[in-house]
Amino acid sequence: MAPLLPSQEELDRRKVVGFGLEKITNASNSEYPDFFPGETGFAWSVESFKKNFRVQIHELNPDESTFSLIGLDASIANAFRRILIAEIPTLAIENVFINNNTSIIQDEVLASRLGLIPLKGNKEGLRWMKWFKEAKDGEPGSTLTDYNTVVLHLDVQCTWQEKGKELFMKGETDSNKLYHNSNVYPSQFTQQPIGRQADFFSGENAVQPVNPDILIAKLRPGQVITLTMHANKGKGGDHAKFSPVATATYRLMPKIDITQPIIGDDAKKFARCFPRGVIKLEPVTVGEAKRKGSGYEGQEGNLKAVVADPMKDTVSRECLRHKEFVDKVKLGRIRDHFIFKIESTGQFDSDELFLESVRLLKAKCMKMKRSLGEMTSHV
Known part of the structure:
Protein backbone atom coordinates (compact mmCIF):
# COMPACT_ATOMS: atom_id res chain seq x y z
CA MET A 1 0.00 0.00 0.00
CA PRO A 89 27.85 40.23 27.27
CA THR A 90 27.72 43.97 27.85
CA LEU A 91 29.38 46.60 30.02
CA ALA A 92 27.87 47.99 33.24
CA ILE A 93 29.02 49.67 36.45
CA GLU A 94 29.83 46.94 38.96
CA ASN A 95 31.69 48.69 41.80
CA VAL A 96 31.30 52.26 43.11
CA PHE A 97 33.89 53.81 45.42
CA ILE A 98 32.34 56.84 47.12
CA ASN A 99 34.77 59.45 48.38
CA ASN A 100 32.19 62.03 49.41
CA ASN A 101 28.40 62.01 49.26
CA THR A 102 26.54 64.73 51.15
CA SER A 103 23.36 64.45 49.06
CA ILE A 104 20.13 63.10 50.57
CA ILE A 105 20.55 59.80 48.68
CA GLN A 106 22.17 57.01 50.69
CA ASP A 107 25.44 55.58 49.38
CA GLU A 108 24.02 52.12 48.58
CA VAL A 109 20.98 53.58 46.78
CA LEU A 110 23.22 55.89 44.76
CA ALA A 111 25.48 52.97 43.81
CA SER A 112 22.48 50.91 42.71
CA ARG A 113 21.16 53.73 40.53
CA LEU A 114 24.56 54.18 38.89
CA GLY A 115 24.79 50.45 38.13
CA LEU A 116 21.48 50.51 36.24
CA ILE A 117 22.55 53.25 33.81
CA PRO A 118 23.14 51.67 30.35
CA LEU A 119 26.60 52.34 28.93
CA LYS A 120 27.89 52.33 25.37
CA GLY A 121 31.29 52.50 23.74
CA ASN A 122 33.34 51.19 20.87
CA LYS A 123 31.81 47.82 19.95
CA GLU A 124 35.15 46.29 19.06
CA GLY A 125 36.47 47.47 22.40
CA LEU A 126 33.58 45.82 24.22
CA ARG A 127 34.39 42.54 22.46
CA TRP A 128 38.10 43.00 23.19
CA MET A 129 37.56 43.31 26.94
CA LYS A 130 38.00 40.25 29.14
CA TRP A 131 35.87 38.95 32.00
CA PHE A 132 36.52 40.20 35.52
CA LYS A 133 36.25 37.58 38.27
CA GLU A 134 35.73 38.69 41.84
CA ALA A 135 37.39 36.85 44.70
CA LYS A 136 34.97 34.38 46.31
CA ASP A 137 35.18 31.57 48.87
CA GLY A 138 38.89 32.06 49.40
CA GLU A 139 39.69 31.84 45.68
CA PRO A 140 41.69 34.72 44.20
CA GLY A 141 39.92 37.01 41.79
CA SER A 142 41.10 38.81 38.69
CA THR A 143 43.66 41.59 38.86
CA LEU A 144 42.39 45.01 37.81
CA THR A 145 43.81 45.72 34.34
CA ASP A 146 42.94 47.71 31.24
CA TYR A 147 41.63 44.44 29.73
CA ASN A 148 38.81 43.94 32.24
CA THR A 149 37.91 47.26 33.92
CA VAL A 150 36.87 50.70 32.66
CA VAL A 151 37.25 53.51 35.21
CA LEU A 152 34.69 56.35 35.29
CA HIS A 153 34.56 59.38 37.58
CA LEU A 154 31.82 61.66 38.87
CA ASP A 155 32.72 64.86 40.71
CA VAL A 156 29.84 67.32 41.18
CA GLN A 157 29.35 70.15 43.65
CA CYS A 158 26.27 72.39 43.86
CA THR A 159 26.85 76.14 44.27
CA TRP A 160 24.80 79.33 44.10
CA GLN A 161 24.58 81.18 40.84
CA GLU A 162 25.83 84.77 40.79
CA LYS A 163 22.41 86.26 41.58
CA GLY A 164 20.93 83.07 42.98
CA LYS A 165 20.55 84.22 46.59
CA GLU A 166 18.97 87.48 45.49
CA LEU A 167 16.44 85.65 43.30
CA PHE A 168 15.76 83.15 46.09
CA MET A 169 14.84 85.98 48.48
CA LYS A 170 12.39 87.29 45.88
CA GLY A 171 10.61 83.92 45.78
CA GLU A 172 12.22 82.33 42.73
CA THR A 173 11.87 78.51 42.81
CA ASP A 174 13.46 77.46 39.51
CA SER A 175 16.60 75.55 40.54
CA ASN A 176 18.22 76.17 37.14
CA LYS A 177 18.13 79.91 37.83
CA LEU A 178 19.29 79.60 41.44
CA TYR A 179 22.06 76.96 41.46
CA HIS A 180 24.90 75.44 39.47
CA ASN A 181 24.77 71.61 39.26
CA SER A 182 21.44 71.28 41.06
CA ASN A 183 20.78 68.08 39.07
CA VAL A 184 23.28 65.26 38.61
CA TYR A 185 23.22 63.54 35.20
CA PRO A 186 25.27 60.76 33.54
CA SER A 187 26.53 63.38 31.07
CA GLN A 188 28.83 64.50 33.91
CA PHE A 189 30.70 61.18 33.91
CA THR A 190 34.33 61.35 32.84
CA GLN A 191 36.36 58.37 31.64
CA GLN A 192 39.99 57.66 32.45
CA PRO A 193 41.39 55.39 29.69
CA ILE A 194 44.01 52.99 30.97
CA GLY A 195 46.64 51.21 28.86
CA ARG A 196 45.28 49.90 25.57
CA GLN A 197 41.83 51.31 26.31
CA ALA A 198 42.96 54.53 24.66
CA ASP A 199 43.08 52.63 21.35
CA PHE A 200 39.38 51.70 21.61
CA PHE A 201 37.66 54.09 24.01
CA SER A 202 38.59 57.63 23.03
CA GLY A 203 36.74 60.57 21.49
CA GLU A 204 33.28 59.60 20.25
CA ASN A 205 34.02 55.96 21.06
CA ALA A 206 34.60 56.63 24.76
CA VAL A 207 32.58 54.64 27.28
CA GLN A 208 29.61 56.87 28.06
CA PRO A 209 25.93 56.62 29.09
CA VAL A 210 23.45 55.75 26.36
CA ASN A 211 21.09 58.44 27.67
CA PRO A 212 23.00 61.38 29.17
CA ASP A 213 19.86 62.94 30.68
CA ILE A 214 18.88 60.31 33.27
CA LEU A 215 18.41 62.09 36.59
CA ILE A 216 20.68 60.53 39.23
CA ALA A 217 20.28 62.93 42.16
CA LYS A 218 19.33 66.47 43.15
CA LEU A 219 21.77 68.70 45.02
CA ARG A 220 21.56 72.01 46.86
CA PRO A 221 24.37 74.48 47.68
CA GLY A 222 27.09 72.83 49.73
CA GLN A 223 26.20 69.27 48.75
CA VAL A 224 28.82 67.22 46.92
CA ILE A 225 29.08 63.85 45.16
CA THR A 226 32.59 62.59 44.45
CA LEU A 227 33.08 58.96 43.43
CA THR A 228 34.89 56.49 41.17
CA MET A 229 33.12 53.74 39.22
CA HIS A 230 34.50 50.48 37.83
CA ALA A 231 32.63 49.10 34.82
CA ASN A 232 33.07 45.42 33.99
CA LYS A 233 31.85 42.97 31.39
CA GLY A 234 28.92 40.78 32.40
CA LYS A 235 25.80 38.88 31.27
CA GLY A 236 22.11 39.40 31.96
CA GLY A 237 22.00 35.97 33.57
CA ASP A 238 24.19 37.36 36.37
CA HIS A 239 22.33 40.67 36.78
CA ALA A 240 19.63 42.46 34.80
CA LYS A 241 21.84 45.56 34.43
CA PHE A 242 24.02 43.62 31.96
CA SER A 243 21.06 42.66 29.73
CA ASP A 257 -10.54 33.45 8.38
CA ILE A 258 -13.89 34.99 7.44
CA THR A 259 -15.89 31.92 6.39
CA GLN A 260 -19.16 33.69 5.54
CA PRO A 261 -19.81 37.20 4.23
CA ILE A 262 -20.16 39.95 6.84
CA ILE A 263 -21.91 42.95 5.30
CA GLY A 264 -23.28 46.38 6.16
CA ASP A 265 -23.71 47.35 9.83
CA ASP A 266 -22.48 43.90 10.87
CA ALA A 267 -19.22 44.61 9.02
CA LYS A 268 -18.73 47.87 10.94
CA LYS A 269 -19.46 46.12 14.24
CA PHE A 270 -17.09 43.29 13.29
CA ALA A 271 -14.26 45.77 12.57
CA ARG A 272 -14.72 47.34 16.02
CA CYS A 273 -14.08 43.93 17.63
CA PHE A 274 -10.42 44.10 16.51
CA PRO A 275 -7.57 46.59 16.98
CA ARG A 276 -7.46 49.40 14.45
CA GLY A 277 -6.15 48.28 11.05
CA VAL A 278 -6.85 44.54 11.38
CA ILE A 279 -10.19 44.64 9.52
CA LYS A 280 -11.01 47.03 6.71
CA LEU A 281 -14.31 47.75 4.98
CA GLU A 282 -14.57 47.49 1.19
CA PRO A 283 -17.56 47.90 -1.12
CA VAL A 284 -18.95 44.74 -2.73
CA THR A 285 -17.96 44.74 -6.40
CA VAL A 286 -20.26 44.16 -9.34
CA GLY A 287 -18.61 40.83 -10.09
CA GLU A 288 -19.11 39.56 -6.54
CA ALA A 289 -22.74 40.68 -6.53
CA LYS A 290 -23.45 38.78 -9.76
CA ARG A 291 -21.53 35.61 -8.92
CA LYS A 292 -23.86 32.88 -7.67
CA GLY A 293 -22.98 31.34 -4.33
CA SER A 294 -20.64 34.19 -3.35
CA GLY A 295 -22.98 35.32 -0.56
CA TYR A 296 -22.87 38.87 -1.92
CA GLU A 297 -25.80 38.53 -4.36
CA GLY A 298 -27.70 41.80 -4.60
CA GLN A 299 -25.27 43.56 -2.21
CA GLU A 300 -23.44 45.67 -4.79
CA GLY A 301 -21.94 48.80 -3.18
CA ASN A 302 -22.57 47.64 0.39
CA LEU A 303 -19.56 47.46 2.70
CA LYS A 304 -18.05 44.07 3.49
CA ALA A 305 -15.48 43.08 6.14
CA VAL A 306 -12.03 42.06 4.83
CA VAL A 307 -8.92 41.00 6.76
CA ALA A 308 -6.31 43.71 6.14
CA ASP A 309 -3.43 43.12 8.59
CA PRO A 310 -3.75 40.11 10.93
CA MET A 311 -0.34 40.84 12.50
CA LYS A 312 -1.90 43.76 14.43
CA ASP A 313 -4.44 41.45 16.07
CA THR A 314 -4.07 40.37 19.70
CA VAL A 315 -6.53 37.43 19.38
CA SER A 316 -8.74 38.84 22.11
CA ARG A 317 -11.67 36.74 20.76
CA GLU A 318 -13.99 39.72 21.23
CA CYS A 319 -15.85 38.92 18.00
CA LEU A 320 -16.81 35.46 19.32
CA ARG A 321 -18.83 37.09 22.12
CA HIS A 322 -21.38 38.20 19.50
CA LYS A 323 -23.70 35.46 18.25
CA GLU A 324 -23.94 36.90 14.74
CA PHE A 325 -20.20 36.30 14.16
CA VAL A 326 -19.64 32.90 15.83
CA ASP A 327 -20.23 30.87 12.66
CA LYS A 328 -18.72 33.41 10.30
CA VAL A 329 -15.13 33.64 11.53
CA LYS A 330 -12.33 31.32 12.65
CA LEU A 331 -9.50 32.59 14.81
CA GLY A 332 -6.10 31.00 15.33
Whole structure:
Protein backbone atom coordinates (compact mmCIF):
# COMPACT_ATOMS: atom_id res chain seq x y z
CA MET A 1 0.00 0.00 0.00
CA ALA A 2 1.42 3.38 -1.03
CA PRO A 3 2.05 5.83 1.80
CA LEU A 4 -0.48 8.64 2.27
CA LEU A 5 0.69 12.10 1.23
CA PRO A 6 -1.30 14.94 2.81
CA SER A 7 -2.11 17.97 0.68
CA GLN A 8 -0.46 21.31 1.30
CA GLU A 9 -3.80 22.66 2.47
CA GLU A 10 -3.99 19.93 5.11
CA LEU A 11 -0.41 20.63 6.23
CA ASP A 12 -1.22 24.34 6.56
CA ARG A 13 -4.33 23.52 8.60
CA ARG A 14 -2.30 21.45 11.04
CA LYS A 15 -0.04 24.43 11.71
CA VAL A 16 -2.90 26.57 13.03
CA VAL A 17 -3.73 26.62 16.73
CA GLY A 18 -7.49 27.24 16.90
CA PHE A 19 -9.00 29.78 19.33
CA GLY A 20 -12.61 29.29 20.38
CA LEU A 21 -14.63 31.34 22.84
CA GLU A 22 -13.63 29.18 25.81
CA LYS A 23 -11.06 26.71 24.51
CA ILE A 24 -7.97 26.26 22.37
CA THR A 25 -7.77 23.45 19.83
CA ASN A 26 -4.98 21.74 17.89
CA ALA A 27 -2.44 22.89 20.47
CA SER A 28 -0.16 19.83 20.31
CA ASN A 29 2.63 19.74 17.76
CA SER A 30 2.01 17.05 15.12
CA GLU A 31 5.16 17.61 13.07
CA TYR A 32 7.11 14.50 13.87
CA PRO A 33 7.24 10.99 12.30
CA ASP A 34 4.38 8.49 12.75
CA PHE A 35 1.99 10.98 14.39
CA PHE A 36 -0.39 10.31 11.49
CA PRO A 37 -0.24 6.56 10.60
CA GLY A 38 0.79 5.82 7.04
CA GLU A 39 2.02 9.32 6.28
CA THR A 40 5.62 10.11 5.42
CA GLY A 41 7.70 13.24 5.01
CA PHE A 42 7.62 14.48 8.60
CA ALA A 43 11.20 13.59 9.54
CA TRP A 44 13.26 16.72 10.14
CA SER A 45 16.04 17.42 7.64
CA VAL A 46 18.40 20.28 6.90
CA GLU A 47 17.13 20.46 3.31
CA SER A 48 13.49 20.90 4.32
CA PHE A 49 14.47 23.45 6.96
CA LYS A 50 16.40 25.53 4.40
CA LYS A 51 13.44 25.33 2.03
CA ASN A 52 10.79 26.39 4.53
CA PHE A 53 12.65 28.82 6.80
CA ARG A 54 12.15 32.52 6.04
CA VAL A 55 12.86 35.86 7.69
CA GLN A 56 10.62 38.88 7.15
CA ILE A 57 11.67 42.34 8.38
CA HIS A 58 8.78 44.57 9.51
CA GLU A 59 10.63 47.38 11.31
CA LEU A 60 14.34 48.00 11.57
CA ASN A 61 16.07 50.82 13.42
CA PRO A 62 18.93 50.97 15.96
CA ASP A 63 16.68 51.06 19.02
CA GLU A 64 13.89 48.71 18.03
CA SER A 65 13.33 45.92 15.50
CA THR A 66 10.33 43.80 14.59
CA PHE A 67 10.72 40.78 12.32
CA SER A 68 9.22 37.35 11.68
CA LEU A 69 10.95 33.98 11.82
CA ILE A 70 8.90 31.51 9.77
CA GLY A 71 9.43 27.76 9.77
CA LEU A 72 10.99 27.41 13.24
CA ASP A 73 10.12 25.23 16.20
CA ALA A 74 9.10 27.02 19.42
CA SER A 75 12.16 25.63 21.23
CA ILE A 76 14.53 27.40 18.81
CA ALA A 77 12.59 30.67 18.94
CA ASN A 78 12.65 30.59 22.73
CA ALA A 79 16.39 29.82 22.72
CA PHE A 80 16.97 33.07 20.81
CA ARG A 81 14.84 35.00 23.30
CA ARG A 82 16.66 33.58 26.34
CA ILE A 83 20.08 34.24 24.79
CA LEU A 84 19.10 37.84 24.02
CA ILE A 85 18.03 38.47 27.60
CA ALA A 86 20.68 36.58 29.54
CA GLU A 87 23.80 35.64 27.55
CA ILE A 88 25.02 38.48 25.35
CA PRO A 89 27.85 40.23 27.27
CA THR A 90 27.72 43.97 27.85
CA LEU A 91 29.38 46.60 30.02
CA ALA A 92 27.87 47.99 33.24
CA ILE A 93 29.02 49.67 36.45
CA GLU A 94 29.83 46.94 38.96
CA ASN A 95 31.69 48.69 41.80
CA VAL A 96 31.30 52.26 43.11
CA PHE A 97 33.89 53.81 45.42
CA ILE A 98 32.34 56.84 47.12
CA ASN A 99 34.77 59.45 48.38
CA ASN A 100 32.19 62.03 49.41
CA ASN A 101 28.40 62.01 49.26
CA THR A 102 26.54 64.73 51.15
CA SER A 103 23.36 64.45 49.06
CA ILE A 104 20.13 63.10 50.57
CA ILE A 105 20.55 59.80 48.68
CA GLN A 106 22.17 57.01 50.69
CA ASP A 107 25.44 55.58 49.38
CA GLU A 108 24.02 52.12 48.58
CA VAL A 109 20.98 53.58 46.78
CA LEU A 110 23.22 55.89 44.76
CA ALA A 111 25.48 52.97 43.81
CA SER A 112 22.48 50.91 42.71
CA ARG A 113 21.16 53.73 40.53
CA LEU A 114 24.56 54.18 38.89
CA GLY A 115 24.79 50.45 38.13
CA LEU A 116 21.48 50.51 36.24
CA ILE A 117 22.55 53.25 33.81
CA PRO A 118 23.14 51.67 30.35
CA LEU A 119 26.60 52.34 28.93
CA LYS A 120 27.89 52.33 25.37
CA GLY A 121 31.29 52.50 23.74
CA ASN A 122 33.34 51.19 20.87
CA LYS A 123 31.81 47.82 19.95
CA GLU A 124 35.15 46.29 19.06
CA GLY A 125 36.47 47.47 22.40
CA LEU A 126 33.58 45.82 24.22
CA ARG A 127 34.39 42.54 22.46
CA TRP A 128 38.10 43.00 23.19
CA MET A 129 37.56 43.31 26.94
CA LYS A 130 38.00 40.25 29.14
CA TRP A 131 35.87 38.95 32.00
CA PHE A 132 36.52 40.20 35.52
CA LYS A 133 36.25 37.58 38.27
CA GLU A 134 35.73 38.69 41.84
CA ALA A 135 37.39 36.85 44.70
CA LYS A 136 34.97 34.38 46.31
CA ASP A 137 35.18 31.57 48.87
CA GLY A 138 38.89 32.06 49.40
CA GLU A 139 39.69 31.84 45.68
CA PRO A 140 41.69 34.72 44.20
CA GLY A 141 39.92 37.01 41.79
CA SER A 142 41.10 38.81 38.69
CA THR A 143 43.66 41.59 38.86
CA LEU A 144 42.39 45.01 37.81
CA THR A 145 43.81 45.72 34.34
CA ASP A 146 42.94 47.71 31.24
CA TYR A 147 41.63 44.44 29.73
CA ASN A 148 38.81 43.94 32.24
CA THR A 149 37.91 47.26 33.92
CA VAL A 150 36.87 50.70 32.66
CA VAL A 151 37.25 53.51 35.21
CA LEU A 152 34.69 56.35 35.29
CA HIS A 153 34.56 59.38 37.58
CA LEU A 154 31.82 61.66 38.87
CA ASP A 155 32.72 64.86 40.71
CA VAL A 156 29.84 67.32 41.18
CA GLN A 157 29.35 70.15 43.65
CA CYS A 158 26.27 72.39 43.86
CA THR A 159 26.85 76.14 44.27
CA TRP A 160 24.80 79.33 44.10
CA GLN A 161 24.58 81.18 40.84
CA GLU A 162 25.83 84.77 40.79
CA LYS A 163 22.41 86.26 41.58
CA GLY A 164 20.93 83.07 42.98
CA LYS A 165 20.55 84.22 46.59
CA GLU A 166 18.97 87.48 45.49
CA LEU A 167 16.44 85.65 43.30
CA PHE A 168 15.76 83.15 46.09
CA MET A 169 14.84 85.98 48.48
CA LYS A 170 12.39 87.29 45.88
CA GLY A 171 10.61 83.92 45.78
CA GLU A 172 12.22 82.33 42.73
CA THR A 173 11.87 78.51 42.81
CA ASP A 174 13.46 77.46 39.51
CA SER A 175 16.60 75.55 40.54
CA ASN A 176 18.22 76.17 37.14
CA LYS A 177 18.13 79.91 37.83
CA LEU A 178 19.29 79.60 41.44
CA TYR A 179 22.06 76.96 41.46
CA HIS A 180 24.90 75.44 39.47
CA ASN A 181 24.77 71.61 39.26
CA SER A 182 21.44 71.28 41.06
CA ASN A 183 20.78 68.08 39.07
CA VAL A 184 23.28 65.26 38.61
CA TYR A 185 23.22 63.54 35.20
CA PRO A 186 25.27 60.76 33.54
CA SER A 187 26.53 63.38 31.07
CA GLN A 188 28.83 64.50 33.91
CA PHE A 189 30.70 61.18 33.91
CA THR A 190 34.33 61.35 32.84
CA GLN A 191 36.36 58.37 31.64
CA GLN A 192 39.99 57.66 32.45
CA PRO A 193 41.39 55.39 29.69
CA ILE A 194 44.01 52.99 30.97
CA GLY A 195 46.64 51.21 28.86
CA ARG A 196 45.28 49.90 25.57
CA GLN A 197 41.83 51.31 26.31
CA ALA A 198 42.96 54.53 24.66
CA ASP A 199 43.08 52.63 21.35
CA PHE A 200 39.38 51.70 21.61
CA PHE A 201 37.66 54.09 24.01
CA SER A 202 38.59 57.63 23.03
CA GLY A 203 36.74 60.57 21.49
CA GLU A 204 33.28 59.60 20.25
CA ASN A 205 34.02 55.96 21.06
CA ALA A 206 34.60 56.63 24.76
CA VAL A 207 32.58 54.64 27.28
CA GLN A 208 29.61 56.87 28.06
CA PRO A 209 25.93 56.62 29.09
CA VAL A 210 23.45 55.75 26.36
CA ASN A 211 21.09 58.44 27.67
CA PRO A 212 23.00 61.38 29.17
CA ASP A 213 19.86 62.94 30.68
CA ILE A 214 18.88 60.31 33.27
CA LEU A 215 18.41 62.09 36.59
CA ILE A 216 20.68 60.53 39.23
CA ALA A 217 20.28 62.93 42.16
CA LYS A 218 19.33 66.47 43.15
CA LEU A 219 21.77 68.70 45.02
CA ARG A 220 21.56 72.01 46.86
CA PRO A 221 24.37 74.48 47.68
CA GLY A 222 27.09 72.83 49.73
CA GLN A 223 26.20 69.27 48.75
CA VAL A 224 28.82 67.22 46.92
CA ILE A 225 29.08 63.85 45.16
CA THR A 226 32.59 62.59 44.45
CA LEU A 227 33.08 58.96 43.43
CA THR A 228 34.89 56.49 41.17
CA MET A 229 33.12 53.74 39.22
CA HIS A 230 34.50 50.48 37.83
CA ALA A 231 32.63 49.10 34.82
CA ASN A 232 33.07 45.42 33.99
CA LYS A 233 31.85 42.97 31.39
CA GLY A 234 28.92 40.78 32.40
CA LYS A 235 25.80 38.88 31.27
CA GLY A 236 22.11 39.40 31.96
CA GLY A 237 22.00 35.97 33.57
CA ASP A 238 24.19 37.36 36.37
CA HIS A 239 22.33 40.67 36.78
CA ALA A 240 19.63 42.46 34.80
CA LYS A 241 21.84 45.56 34.43
CA PHE A 242 24.02 43.62 31.96
CA SER A 243 21.06 42.66 29.73
CA PRO A 244 21.45 44.37 26.33
CA VAL A 245 17.69 44.43 25.69
CA ALA A 246 14.89 46.35 27.34
CA THR A 247 12.46 43.75 25.97
CA ALA A 248 12.92 40.70 23.77
CA THR A 249 9.58 39.05 23.06
CA TYR A 250 7.87 36.95 20.45
CA ARG A 251 4.30 35.94 19.66
CA LEU A 252 2.65 33.67 17.15
CA MET A 253 1.22 35.15 13.97
CA PRO A 254 -2.58 35.57 14.29
CA LYS A 255 -4.79 34.01 11.63
CA ILE A 256 -8.31 35.28 10.87
CA ASP A 257 -10.54 33.45 8.38
CA ILE A 258 -13.89 34.99 7.44
CA THR A 259 -15.89 31.92 6.39
CA GLN A 260 -19.16 33.69 5.54
CA PRO A 261 -19.81 37.20 4.23
CA ILE A 262 -20.16 39.95 6.84
CA ILE A 263 -21.91 42.95 5.30
CA GLY A 264 -23.28 46.38 6.16
CA ASP A 265 -23.71 47.35 9.83
CA ASP A 266 -22.48 43.90 10.87
CA ALA A 267 -19.22 44.61 9.02
CA LYS A 268 -18.73 47.87 10.94
CA LYS A 269 -19.46 46.12 14.24
CA PHE A 270 -17.09 43.29 13.29
CA ALA A 271 -14.26 45.77 12.57
CA ARG A 272 -14.72 47.34 16.02
CA CYS A 273 -14.08 43.93 17.63
CA PHE A 274 -10.42 44.10 16.51
CA PRO A 275 -7.57 46.59 16.98
CA ARG A 276 -7.46 49.40 14.45
CA GLY A 277 -6.15 48.28 11.05
CA VAL A 278 -6.85 44.54 11.38
CA ILE A 279 -10.19 44.64 9.52
CA LYS A 280 -11.01 47.03 6.71
CA LEU A 281 -14.31 47.75 4.98
CA GLU A 282 -14.57 47.49 1.19
CA PRO A 283 -17.56 47.90 -1.12
CA VAL A 284 -18.95 44.74 -2.73
CA THR A 285 -17.96 44.74 -6.40
CA VAL A 286 -20.26 44.16 -9.34
CA GLY A 287 -18.61 40.83 -10.09
CA GLU A 288 -19.11 39.56 -6.54
CA ALA A 289 -22.74 40.68 -6.53
CA LYS A 290 -23.45 38.78 -9.76
CA ARG A 291 -21.53 35.61 -8.92
CA LYS A 292 -23.86 32.88 -7.67
CA GLY A 293 -22.98 31.34 -4.33
CA SER A 294 -20.64 34.19 -3.35
CA GLY A 295 -22.98 35.32 -0.56
CA TYR A 296 -22.87 38.87 -1.92
CA GLU A 297 -25.80 38.53 -4.36
CA GLY A 298 -27.70 41.80 -4.60
CA GLN A 299 -25.27 43.56 -2.21
CA GLU A 300 -23.44 45.67 -4.79
CA GLY A 301 -21.94 48.80 -3.18
CA ASN A 302 -22.57 47.64 0.39
CA LEU A 303 -19.56 47.46 2.70
CA LYS A 304 -18.05 44.07 3.49
CA ALA A 305 -15.48 43.08 6.14
CA VAL A 306 -12.03 42.06 4.83
CA VAL A 307 -8.92 41.00 6.76
CA ALA A 308 -6.31 43.71 6.14
CA ASP A 309 -3.43 43.12 8.59
CA PRO A 310 -3.75 40.11 10.93
CA MET A 311 -0.34 40.84 12.50
CA LYS A 312 -1.90 43.76 14.43
CA ASP A 313 -4.44 41.45 16.07
CA THR A 314 -4.07 40.37 19.70
CA VAL A 315 -6.53 37.43 19.38
CA SER A 316 -8.74 38.84 22.11
CA ARG A 317 -11.67 36.74 20.76
CA GLU A 318 -13.99 39.72 21.23
CA CYS A 319 -15.85 38.92 18.00
CA LEU A 320 -16.81 35.46 19.32
CA ARG A 321 -18.83 37.09 22.12
CA HIS A 322 -21.38 38.20 19.50
CA LYS A 323 -23.70 35.46 18.25
CA GLU A 324 -23.94 36.90 14.74
CA PHE A 325 -20.20 36.30 14.16
CA VAL A 326 -19.64 32.90 15.83
CA ASP A 327 -20.23 30.87 12.66
CA LYS A 328 -18.72 33.41 10.30
CA VAL A 329 -15.13 33.64 11.53
CA LYS A 330 -12.33 31.32 12.65
CA LEU A 331 -9.50 32.59 14.81
CA GLY A 332 -6.10 31.00 15.33
CA ARG A 333 -2.36 31.41 15.47
CA ILE A 334 0.24 29.91 13.13
CA ARG A 335 2.48 27.74 15.30
CA ASP A 336 5.70 28.13 13.25
CA HIS A 337 5.44 31.88 12.53
CA PHE A 338 7.10 33.89 15.33
CA ILE A 339 6.90 37.69 15.42
CA PHE A 340 9.94 38.97 17.34
CA LYS A 341 10.28 42.42 18.88
CA ILE A 342 13.67 43.53 20.22
CA GLU A 343 14.31 46.82 22.04
CA SER A 344 17.99 47.58 22.56
CA THR A 345 19.30 49.39 25.64
CA GLY A 346 21.87 51.10 23.41
CA GLN A 347 25.16 49.20 23.53
CA PHE A 348 24.34 47.37 20.28
CA ASP A 349 21.87 48.02 17.49
CA SER A 350 18.75 45.87 17.75
CA ASP A 351 19.49 43.90 14.57
CA GLU A 352 23.07 43.25 15.73
CA LEU A 353 21.71 41.74 18.95
CA PHE A 354 19.73 39.11 17.10
CA LEU A 355 22.71 38.21 14.92
CA GLU A 356 24.80 37.92 18.09
CA SER A 357 22.19 35.54 19.58
CA VAL A 358 22.44 33.39 16.43
CA ARG A 359 26.24 33.31 16.78
CA LEU A 360 26.01 32.26 20.44
CA LEU A 361 23.45 29.54 19.70
CA LYS A 362 25.73 28.23 16.97
CA ALA A 363 28.64 28.17 19.42
CA LYS A 364 26.51 26.21 21.92
CA CYS A 365 25.62 23.67 19.23
CA MET A 366 29.27 23.25 18.25
CA LYS A 367 30.20 22.73 21.90
CA MET A 368 27.49 20.09 22.26
CA LYS A 369 28.64 18.40 19.07
CA ARG A 370 32.23 18.21 20.35
CA SER A 371 31.04 16.82 23.69
CA LEU A 372 29.01 14.12 21.96
CA GLY A 373 32.01 13.25 19.82
CA GLU A 374 34.16 12.86 22.92
CA MET A 375 31.54 10.65 24.56
CA THR A 376 31.18 8.36 21.57
CA SER A 377 34.96 8.10 21.12
CA HIS A 378 35.22 6.45 24.55
CA VAL A 379 32.43 3.92 23.93
